Amino acid sequence: MTTNRVLTGYRPTGRLTLGHWFGNLLNMRELQERYDAYYFVADWHALTSDWQDTHAIRRFTEEMVLDWIAAGIDPERSTIYRQSDIPEVAELTLYLSMVTPMPWLERVPSYKEQREQITEKDLGNIGFFLYPLLQAADITIVKGDFVPVGEDQLPHLELTREVVRRFNNQYGELLPEPQAIIAKEGARVPGTDGRKMSKSYGNAIYLSETEEETAAKVRGMITDPARKLKTDPGDPDICPLHQIHKLVSADAGAIAEWDRCCRGAECGCVAHKKALIQDLNAYLRPFRERRAELAATPGYAWEVLADGAARVRPAVESLMAEVRSALHIDAG
Numbered sequence: 140m141t142t143n144r145v146l147t148g149y150r151p152t153g154r155l156t157l158g159h160w161f162g163n164l165l166n167m168r169e170l171q172e173r174y175d176a177y178y179f180v181a182d183w184h185a186l187t188s189d190w191q192d193t194h195a196i197r198r199f200t201e202e203m204v205l206d207w208i209a210a211g212i213d214p215e216r217s218t219i220y221r222q223s224d225i226p227e228v229a230e231l232t233l234y235l236s237m238v239t240p241m242p243w244l245e246r247v248p249s250y251k252e253q254r255e256q257i258t259e260k261d262l263g264n265i266g267f268f269l270y271p272l273l274q275a276a277d278i279t280i281v282k283g284d285f286v287p288v289g290e291d292q293l294p295h296l297e298l299t300r301e302v303v304r305r306f307n308n309q310y311g312e313l314l315p316e317p318q319a320i321i322a323k324e325g326a327r328v329p330g331t332d333g334r335k336m337s338k339s340y341g342n343a344i345y346l347s348e349t350e351e352e353t354a355a356k357v358r359g360m361i362t363d364p365a366r367k368l369k370t371d372p373g374d375p376d377i378c379p380l381h382q383i384h385k386l387v388s389a390d391a392g393a394i395a396e397w398d399r400c401c402r403g404a405e406c407g408c409v410a411h412k413k414a415l416i417q418d419l420n421a422y423l424r425p426f427r428e429r430r431a432e433l434a435a436t437p438g439y440a441w442e443v444l445a446d447g448a449a450r451v452r453p454a455v456e457s458l459m460a461e462v463r464s465a466l467h468i469d470a471g
């Protein structure tokens with residue numbers, strides 16, 4: 140592991156899914172082996188979009204920490220903390236807002252996209268408009284060297300870099316300019332209806348649900364729409380059932396056989412669903428057993444977050460003392 144620090148955060152807006160597992164969690168688990176990993180629960184970011192209904196944020200925060208650790212994120216090796224436990228993040232966001240022109244925020248691609256696409260929530264608030272600056276504060280306040288991002292998230296990190304440069308030009312070299320780690324593209328996990336797995340679509344398989352709940356969802360899954368009868372040949376390449384099975388099965392030979400018999404109309408979807416239920420539950424069983432052990436200790440997740448915040452605090456206080464001094468608003 141290097142001394143370079145990597146930082147990433149998750150918004151606690153719901154339970155984690157099989158899509159999160161293959162899309163991000165496995166990557167986070169690998170990064171902690173190579174970097175000084177900082178993983179934070181972005182509860183203030185959740186407020187930017189869910190400000191009208193905040194009652195579940197605390198519960199989802201706890202569940203997320205349990206999911207992370209059960210998935211193999213080691214709280215001894217990685218620093219796990221909650222954004223709101225570091226109030227200086229809000230203070231630094233305010234300072235960054237003083238040097239950031241409004242057009243820089245308006246041009247962030249995802250801002251307009253989400254305003255247009257997410258119509259069931261009111262995103263006309265200042266908090267949502269400022270979330271790129273909140274992200275910049277998250278990264279710089281802990282002196283994050285690297286941030287894992289997908290190609291579509293590069294504009295966010297570039298904005299952070301531009302803001303940091305402008306801030307440092309004005310007040311001195313105080314904040315680090317983070318670099319991108321282009322995250323390995325996680326497997327695209329289809330939902331039970333064939334669309335991308337998403338909580339908002341209601342098509343998700345949750346990591347922490349019971350084996351019976353998983354079985355019921357698999358039994359109701361959409362398969363290749365061309366296979367109306369068992370005697371109709373299918374195309375496993377477009378079948379959500381087959382795509383998930385490939386991800387969770389340790390038996391490559393069995394997957395190849397399901398592929399062959401589907402294309403030749405020699406096996407039916409009902410039998411394939413039974414096989415997936417068995418293999419998917421077997422794949423998730425170690426995670427679920429570990430999670431149940433963690434959840435059996437009341438307050439465990441909050442202890443992890445408190446410990447993480449305590450580990451973060453010295454570096455934050457040191458940086459913010461320098462920032463306040465450079466802005467001539469320190470107590471001394």
